[in-house]
Amino acid sequence: MTTWVLRICTLLFSFTMFFAAWDGWQRNQAYAERGQKALVEPLGEYTETTTTKKRLFIKTGESKSHSAELAFTTQAGQRVLVNRDLSDEVLGRFLEGEDVYIEYLPEEPRTTRFAGETSSPVKSALFGLVVLAAAVLLWKKF
Secondary structure (H helix, E strand, C coil), X not given: CHHHHHHHHHHHHHHHHHHHHHHXXXXXXXXXXXXXXEEXXXXXXXXXXXXXXXXXXXXXXXXXXXXXEEEEECCXXXXXXXXXXXXXXXXXXXXXXXXXXXXXXXXXXXXXXXXXXXXXXXXXXXXXXXXHHHHHHHCCCC
């Protein structure tokens, strides 16, 4: 019974990775065909969240993430507010006073990504393929 559950979970995971790859590819295509750029207004304030990782009550690591509410104006003149996570690079550009651009889709201006960011559909597809290959190779061993 356990082996069938593992097999089915492995197959579902592989298909999920292929779906993620397809979705990422479609999203990249949409931005390439219809995406528009807009200058983000200067950053007023941001939120820093610290996550502490513990194992058996011992601190094993700590990570920080940053987020902010960003404002930009579309080419149609609509002012849009979005809450986004900020990478260290993007936060550094904001803090240094550099221009930061965001890409959006005109039909969904709240769906955004920073200019230059892309999905990685090839990585998702390859990972799904590796998991699927491992499942097929181990199918008869369990």
